[in-house]
Amino acid sequence: MLGNLHSTAAPLTASATTSASVPGVVETRHLDFFYGNHQVLFDVSLRVVQHEILALIGPSGCGKSTFLRTLNRMNDLVPSARWQGEVLIDGQDIYAPGCDVMALRRKVGMVFQRSNPFPFSIEENVAYGVKINHLARDRQHRAEIVERSLRAAGLWEEVKDRLRHPALALSGGQQQRLCIARALAVEPEILLMDEPASALDPIATARIEELAIELKQRYTIVIVTHNLQQAARISDRTSFFLMGKLMETGATQTLFTKPVRKETEDYITGRFG
Amino acid sequence: MTGGTTGGTTGIVRRGVNRTMLVMTGVCTAAVLIPLFLILYYVVREGAAGLNAAFFTRLPAPPGASGGGMANAVVGTLELLGMALALGIPLGLAGGIYVSEFAADRFSGAVRFAADALNGIPTIVTGLFVYALVVVPMHTFSGLAGAIALAIIMLPVVLRASDEVLRTVPHSYREAAVALGATRWRVLRDVILRAAKSGLISAGLLGLARVAGETAPLLLTSLNSSQWTTRPGQPMASLTVQVFDYAISPYDDWHRQAWAGALTLIALIVVVSLIARLWGGIGDRV
Numbered sequence: 001m002l003g004n005l006h007s008t009a010a011p012l013t014a015s016a017t018t019s020a021s022v023p024g025v026v027e028t029r030h031l032d033f034f035y036g037n038h039q040v041l042f043d044v045s046l047r048v049v050q051h052e053i054l055a056l057i058g059p060s061g062c063g064k065s066t067f068l069r070t071l072n073r074m075n076d077l078v079p080s081a082r083w084q085g086e087v088l089i090d091g092q093d094i095y096a097p098g099c100d101v102m103a104l105r106r107k108v109g110m111v112f113q114r115s116n117p118f119p120f121s122i123e124e125n126v127a128y129g130v131k132i133n134h135l136a137r138d139r140q141h142r143a144e145i146v147e148r149s150l151r152a153a154g155l156w157e158e159v160k161d162r163l164r165h166p167a168l169a170l171s172g173g174q175q176q177r178l179c180i181a182r183a184l185a186v187e188p189e190i191l192l193m194d195e196p197a198s199a200l201d202p203i204a205t206a207r208i209e210e211l212a213i214e215l216k217q218r219y220t221i222v223i224v225t226h227n228l229q230q231a232a233r234i235s236d237r238t239s240f241f242l243m244g245k246l247m248e249t250g251a252t253q254t255l256f257t258k259p260v261r262k263e264t265e266d267y268i269t270g271r272f273g
Numbered sequence: 274m275t276g277g278t279t280g281g282t283t284g285i286v287r288r289g290v291n292r293t294m295l296v297m298t299g300v301c302t303a304a305v306l307i308p309l310f311l312i313l314y315y316v317v318r319e320g321a322a323g324l325n326a327a328f329f330t331r332l333p334a335p336p337g338a339s340g341g342g343m344a345n346a347v348v349g350t351l352e353l354l355g356m357a358l359a360l361g362i363p364l365g366l367a368g369g370i371y372v373s374e375f376a377a378d379r380f381s382g383a384v385r386f387a388a389d390a391l392n393g394i395p396t397i398v399t400g401l402f403v404y405a406l407v408v409v410p411m412h413t414f415s416g417l418a419g420a421i422a423l424a425i426i427m428l429p430v431v432l433r434a435s436d437e438v439l440r441t442v443p444h445s446y447r448e449a450a451v452a453l454g455a456t457r458w459r460v461l462r463d464v465i466l467r468a469a470k471s472g473l474i475s476a477g478l479l480g481l482a483r484v485a486g487e488t489a490p491l492l493l494t495s496l497n498s499s500q501w502t503t504r505p506g507q508p509m510a511s512l513t514v515q516v517f518d519y520a521i522s523p524y525d526d527w528h529r530q531a532w533a534g535a536l537t538l539i540a541l542i543v544v545v546s547l548i549a550r551l552w553g554g555i556g557d558r559v
Contacts, residue, residue, distance in 0.1 A: 074452060079377075106454040116445035119468050129453035132463070179449070186453060 025050055026071055026190060026222065031085035033066055035078060040066045043085075044246045046239060048190075053212060053221045055235035055252065057228060059267065062241040064224045068192050071222065072108040073101050089190070106133055109188035109219075113195040115175035117167035117182070122159050125167045125178055126150060129186035145185055153181035154211055173204025180211065184219075191215065193223040197230065209234050228268060232256055240264045313539070320536025323529035328537075333499045333515070339526040343534050345501050349416065349510040350485075350538065352503060353495060356420030357427060357484055362477050364424070365431025369476070372432065373439040374461060385436065388429035399425050400490030408494060416502070416509030419495025423484040431480035438472030439465060474553035478546055485542050488513040512538045 026048040033041035040063045048054045056064040066075065073094060075081045086093045094104050106129070117125050126146045127136075136142035146163070150156040155177045159170070167178055176196060183191060193212065197205040212221055212234050225231050231238050232252060239249040240263075248255065248264045259265045266272055327342045334341025368388075372381040403422040408414055442465050450460040466473065496508040497518060503509075512534045519531035 072452060074448065077448070077451065102454040102456060104454075105452055110452040112445065112448060112452075114445060116443070116449045118446055118449065118464055128450070128463070129455075132450075132453065132455050132459050182449075182453065 025088075025090060026220070027086075027088040028067075028070070029086040029088070031067075031070065031087060032083060033063070033070060033075070034080075034082040036080040036082075040244050041070070042244045046246055046249060048220055048222055049237075050220055051216055051218075052236040053216050053223060053234055055231035055238045056222065056224045056241060057226075057231050057238055057267070058241035058247075059272065060226075063244040064239075064241045065194055067241065068194055068222060068224050071190070071192055072105050072110055074105075074110065076101065106186050107188055108190045108192060109183035109186065110192045111176070111179050111183055111194065111196045114199055115172060115179050117170070117175050117178050119166065119168055121164045122167045122170070122178060123163040126181050126185050129182060133186055135186060149181040149185040150178075152184050152215070153177045154207065154214075155181055171204070173200050173207060176200060176204070176208060177211065180208075180215075184215075188219065190220045190222070193221060195224050195226060198226060205230070228256075240267060242267070316532065316536050316539060319529075319532035320534075323531075323533030324536065328530065328533055332501065333510075334526075336522070337524065339524075341530075343510075343512065343515055343530060343537070345498065346510040346512045346515040346534065347537060347541075348501075348503060349495075349498070350512040350541070352505075353416055353419050353423060353491070353509060353511055354481065354485060356417065356505065357423035358477070358481060360420060361424035361427035361480055361484075362431055365428045365480060366435050366473065366476070368428070368432040369435030369439060370461065370466075373436045374465070381436075385433065388432050391425075392429040392433070395489075396422075396426050396487055397489040397493070400493035403490065404493040411506070413506070414494060414496035414508040415506050416495045417505040419491045419509060419511070420505070422490040422494045423487060426487060426490065427480040427484045430483045431476055434476035434479050435469075435473055438469050438476055441472070442468045471553035474549050478549050481545065482542060486513060486538065488517050492517075512541075 026046075028044055028046050031041055031044040032039060033044075044063075044067060046067075056068060058064050069075045070083065070087055071089070071094075075083075083095060087095055089104065089108060093099070094101075118128065120128075123146055126149050127142055130136050130142055130145050136145055147156060147160075150159060155174060158174060159165075159178075167175065170178060176199075180191075180196075196212075197208045200208065209230060212223065215221060216236075223231075223235065235252045237249060238252045238255045240247045240255065240259075240261075242263050248259060248261050250260070255264065256268055259268065325342075327340060328344075329342060329347060330344050331340070331342035332345055333343065368384070372384050376384065400422050403418050403425065407418040407421055411418070446464050446468055447460055450464045455463070491511055491514050495511060495514070497514045498508045498510045516531045516534040516538070519527040519534065522528070
């Protein structure tokens with residue numbers, strides 16, 4: 001049951017050594033985050049290693065989604081958002097002045113809790129990021145990118161004959177895989193997934209999980225999940241958040257079997273949350 | 274006893290109430306529709322008699338003489354509405370976009386309140402305002418002044434309607450686009466406006482419908498004309514003012530033409546609405 005146990009690295013929590021600029025590496029240093037005067041994250045220092053799946057778990061409101069959204073600056077959409085500390089992607093502080101946020105979001109793709117395809121055709125959905133970022137040389141190249149992305153998301157066979165049909169006519173699971181294809185089309189290095197399967201039935205969920213494991217070969221994945229079994233099934237390492245604080249990060253198997261902290265144990269054994 | 278799905282006095286009462294309410298809502302719906310159909314029926318019945326080729330091709334006859342038509346008023350109305358749309362829709366739409374997408378909550382609240390207040394101003398007052406602002410300095414009534422008055426009347430309707438339509442676009446579309454690296458402007462152009470297209474066309478139609486039948490503000494701005502005056506700087510004939518003038522005249526022939534003018538105006542609005550609806554609908558089907 002606990003697949004993918006090879007832990008890519010030793011405990012990588014708060015060590016603040018500047019790593020060399022390795023692609024796909026995310027590192028936060030002493031990150032505090034506020035909505036107005038309400039502090040949501042406290043001193044979070046965390047590293048994500050290339051080509052791993054890191055699961056973020058914790059009870060509702062623990063800050064795990066907020067943390068995820070600091071990694072591609074989606075929280076910028078909230079007017080009252082404030083932060084302190086550093087978030088490094090490929091060794092560069094993404095909150096430093098002059099950071100190209102649009103380029104950052106191209107590099108750090110995101111899949112949301114509820115599938116959110118645009119009310120356009122399937123093809124246009126996948127091609128949207130390609131279009132706005134001018135990634136296709138011509139129509140043919142664009143079509144190739146669309147096909148490649150849909151294949152990578154395991155959706156090509158199901159939709160290849162109806163690329164011009166409206167995306168909203170797809171099933172919930174298909175829509176979510178379409179959103180993954182759309183995120184992959186701009187060739188990100190890192191993929192953020194915010195409870196991507198929480199609105200799906202078990203079969204669709206299994207497909208998303210298989211997909212995440214496949215995608216790990218090429219991308220670094222950070223996934224927020226409420227589903228502990230899901231974290232155990234797919235992730236290499238797991239971080240446990242509680243009330244805005246990062247309590248513990250470790251190899252998934254270790255964290256689920258021999259957690260260091262009492263709070264972690266209480267949570268994974270279902271004593272709260 | 275509660276919860277019985279069949280039988281029992283509770284069930285009978287509940288089904289009775291249900292049926293009564295259903296009938297009442299049906300009756301109310303009919304009550305709303307009856308005046309509409311009566312007006313349409315009456316206008317068609319009276320107006321059809323006055324419709325002929327001359328009505329659409331000839332200028333108004335001199336007072337007392339029979340014959341003639343409202344050709345200049347038909348063209349004038351189209352021109353006035355066209356100019357009013359050209360002024361009012363871009364402004365109203367841009368305002369609606371700003372209020373729903375960019376403005377801080379407090380400011381957008383203030384703008385919405387101001388727009389609602391403007392919408393409540395009697396149109397004759399708007400006509401007076403434009404009279405003072407445009408007609409007096411230009412030393413002449415003009416089609417332009419009429420169009421400005423109509424645009425001012427249309428503005429709050431278009432602004433509020435487009436604001437409401439844009440706020441119904443799910444936030445998740447914005448997030449999805451932003452997460453792909455889209456700038457604010459691209460999100461607006463590619464996603465929000467596109468998703469809201471048919472609603473925005475409805476907003477424009479609402480604005481058009483609001484002003485198409487206006488008479489009072491035109492009396493003080495574009496006035497009327499019995500000649501072919503198509504330049505915006507001249508007084509301009511319009512169906513509404515012409516209908517008004519003819520309806521209060523003492524001539525039977527003019528009364529007939531007034532009905533025909535009313536019918537033409539209604540038909541015009543229906544046709545424009547249909548075209549806009551069809552145009553808006555094409556985008557939805559992808």
